[in-house]
Amino acid sequence: MARSAPQESVSCHLPREVGLNVPLVDLKAQHTELKAELDAAVLEVISGGMYTPSKHVAAFEEEVAAFCGAKHAIACNSGTDALKIGLQAMGIKHGDEVITTPFTFVATIEAIIQNYATPVFVDIDPRTFNLDVSRLEAAITPKTKAIIPIHLFGQIAEMEQIMDMANAHGIQVLEDAAQAIGSTRNGHACGYWGKAAALSFFPTKNLGAAGDAGMVLTDDDEIAYRSRSLRVHGMAKEPYLYEDIGHTSRLDEIQGAILRVKLRKLLAWNELRRRNASIYDDLLAGSAAQIPFVASETTCHPYHQYTVRHPDRDGLMAHLKEKSVGCAIYYPVSLHVQPVYAFLGHGEGSFPETERACREVLSLPIQAHLSEEQVRYAAGIVAAFE
Numbered sequence: 001m002a003r004s005a006p007q008e009s010v011s012c013h014l015p016r017e018v019g020l021n022v023p024l025v026d027l028k029a030q031h032t033e034l035k036a037e038l039d040a041a042v043l044e045v046i047s048g049g050m051y052t053p054s055k056h057v058a059a060f061e062e063e064v065a066a067f068c069g070a071k072h073a074i075a076c077n078s079g080t081d082a083l084k085i086g087l088q089a090m091g092i093k094h095g096d097e098v099i100t101t102p103f104t105f106v107a108t109i110e111a112i113i114q115n116y117a118t119p120v121f122v123d124i125d126p127r128t129f130n131l132d133v134s135r136l137e138a139a140i141t142p143k144t145k146a147i148i149p150i151h152l153f154g155q156i157a158e159m160e161q162i163m164d165m166a167n168a169h170g171i172q173v174l175e176d177a178a179q180a181i182g183s184t185r186n187g188h189a190c191g192y193w194g195k196a197a198a199l200s201f202f203p204t205k206n207l208g209a210a211g212d213a214g215m216v217l218t219d220d221d222e223i224a225y226r227s228r229s230l231r232v233h234g235m236a237k238e239p240y241l242y243e244d245i246g247h248t249s250r251l252d253e254i255q256g257a258i259l260r261v262k263l264r265k266l267l268a269w270n271e272l273r274r275r276n277a278s279i280y281d282d283l284l285a286g287s288a289a290q291i292p293f294v295a296s297e298t299t300c301h302p303y304h305q306y307t308v309r310h311p312d313r314d315g316l317m318a319h320l321k322e323k324s325v326g327c328a329i330y331y332p333v334s335l336h337v338q339p340v341y342a343f344l345g346h347g348e349g350s351f352p353e354t355e356r357a358c359r360e361v362l363s364l365p366i367q368a369h370l371s372e373e374q375v376r377y378a379a380g381i382v383a384a385f386e
């Protein structure tokens, strides 16, 4: 019996579909673009021997404060810590209620619960995935002490209305801007509205460190002072004298140096994300995939994520993976039905728009280092999938 030819040579004679690999995230591409500067920045810190926050972290704080138009920027170890420290610096404590949405990364409610307060959920606006302001008033009680609107996927929440309501009730606002650096609404950057805001520089964010990093932004001198103290164990004016029960949440000098190099590229990289988004918008028009709604008269969207809805989301996801197009679900399970948060007392059906989003959303490759050809290829596959 003749031996069959090896698989490799058989397939050479079959018609092959020409495919591209389109990763959801490729962080090496950022490094390749900035290799000389990044390598020099890292080496300078390592050889200088100063690893705790020093000149690069201080300069990075000033540069981000200027970029976002904030008076103070306090760098810390993660976006999660920025939320925790921000809430603590605002005085949130046991017995307080903090309103947010269940359609967010878990860090948002960890920060509330780890400050011994109670998260109160408000469902999302199905168009933007952000807090539905029409449901906000009903969630406010005498115990409500803060609201955390999330600027999900990079689009700023309806802050004017949220602030009107918060101010009318004497409630503080902490913006979860973890996904939103570079975004604007009515000409203002994220962090403009709230008493404070939390940024994340997790590696996959639009501005990403080579590890964990985050920042509190505020115009309030007292919150800035407390946040600075809280990130080093509550130590403020004098060494080894503690004014607060704090955290270990310094930003490493090496991350500060890396982030300064990347910050200089942020606007250009966000523009490329916006170009990619407009390619998707054009090519997906009329397809079964519902493109993201952007309040374009008010909003400059930095597209941390480009998130579509699809009636057969799981089928689309499997199909994209087969075609080497990366994608991910943010978020597959709402926080209100996570087993660990069952003690909050919500069940299936409590937040229908969040639950529907969890079933329908899919985020597509959008990062700056994709070529137009890669984005067109990914969009073509999504558009053809019924």
Ligand SMILES: Cc1ncc(COP(=O)(O)O)c(C=O)c1O
Pocket: 078, 079, 080, 081, 083, 104, 105, 107, 108, 150, 176, 178, 179, 199, 200, 201, 202, 212, 213, 214
């Ligand atoms: C909405 C939101 N909040 C908070 C965080 C927490 O940031 P980090 O991962 O830097 O702790 C993230 C990061 O993924 C986020 O997306």
